[in-house]
Amino acid sequence: MDIAALPTKGERTRAHIVATAAGLFWRRNFHGVSVDLVAEAANVNKATIYRYFADKGDLALAVVRYNGAVTIETIFAGSFDTFAQPQDRLAAIYRFAYGAHASTHEESGDVYGCPIVGLALELGQDMPEIRREAQQIFDQVENYLTIIARDAIAARGLDHHAETLGRTLTQLLHGAFASARVAAAPDHMLDAGNASLALIGYPNTSILERGNAS
Template sequence: MPTPPSKQPKAAVTRNRILETAAALFWRRSFHSVAMDELAQAAEVNKATIYRYFPDKASIAVAVARLNGEHIEAGVFAPAFANHTEPDARLRAIYGSMLANLRSIYTQDEDTYGCPLAGLTLELGREMPELRRETAAIFAKIEQRLQQLAEDALARGAVSGWTSPALGRLLMQILHGAFVSSRLAATPGPFVDAANASLALIGSAYRHDHLPGENQ
C-alpha cells in the first residue's frame, strides 16, 4: 500500500507533486506547450527544484507515463479484479470507474481529453523511444488483465468462438477507440457506447446508460 503523503519524506512529496502537476498539464494541454517555468509555478516549486529530481523535461514525461500506469492499475484494474469474480462484473467496474472520471472532467471542463498515456506517446513516441517502451509495457499489462477477463468469460461459456488472446486484444482495441472517439466528440457518450460494446462482446446483458446531454 502506498505511503500516505503526510508520512512520506518531504523529498518524495515534492517529487510526487511535480509529477502529478506535470501529468495534469501534459494531459490537458500537451507536452510541448507546457514550459518548465509554468510547471514550476503550477507545482509551487522553483525551477531549480524540478531539476533536482529530473535531469530534463523528457525524463519528466517518462516518469509521468509510469505514474499514469500506476494510477490506472491501482485505481481501476486492481479494485475491479479484487472486488469482483465474474468477468462481466469486472468489465462493468473497469468501464464504470473510467466513465465516472471522464464525466467528472466533462462536468468541470465541458471537454474530454482522451487517454493520457496514448496522448503523450502519440506526441512524443518518435523522439522519445524510452517513453514509447514505457507506455508499451503499461498497455501490455492492461491487455493481460483483459485477456484474463476474456479467458474467464470463455471458461464460463458466456462467449464462444474466440481464443482468450484474440478476445483480450479486441477488448483492448475497443478501449483505445473509446478514448479516441470520446476525445474527438468532446463528450463521454462514445465511451459509453464502447463500454456497452465490450460488455455485449463477452455476453453480458448489462448496459451503461447515457446521461442527458451526452452524444448518443
C-alpha cells in the same frame, strides 16, 4: 509503523511535481506546458524541478510511469479486487473511465482521453523510451482484459480464443478513449463498454446498470 518505509521529504516533493505535471500534460499536452508553469502550479522553484529531473522529457517519462501506476492500480486492479465476475469487472473498468471523462467534460466542456496515449503519440517518435514505457503499461492492460475474456469464455461457452478476445477488448478500449476525446463526448465510453459486454456474452446488460453488481 516502519519509519524507514515512510517517504522522505525529497520523495514527497518529487511525487508532487510528477502528479502536478501529469495533470497539466493531460489537459494541455507536453508542448503546451513549460517547466515554469509546472513549477508555478506545484508551488516550487524551477531549480527544484531540475534537481529531480534532467529536463522536461525526463519529467514526461516519470509522468507516463505515474499515469501507468495509477491506471493499473485504480482502474484494473481495483476492479478485480472489488468484483469476481468477468462482466462486472469489465463494467467497472468502463464505468471508472466514463466517470473520469464525464467529470472533465462537466468541468471544462472537453474530454482529454487517455493521458498515456496522449504523451506516447506526442513524444514517442523523439523519445522511444516513452513509447516503450507506454507499451509495457498497455501490455498489463491487455493481460487484465485477457483474464476477463478467459473467464467469460468459460462462463458463457463462447467460441473464442482468450488472447484474441482480450486483444480485441483492448483495441476497443483504446478506440473508445480516442473517440470520446475527438467528439468531446463521454457517452462514447459507455457505447464501447456496452459493446465490450456484448462481445464477452452479456448483450443485454449495460455499464451503468452493473454499478451495484457483486
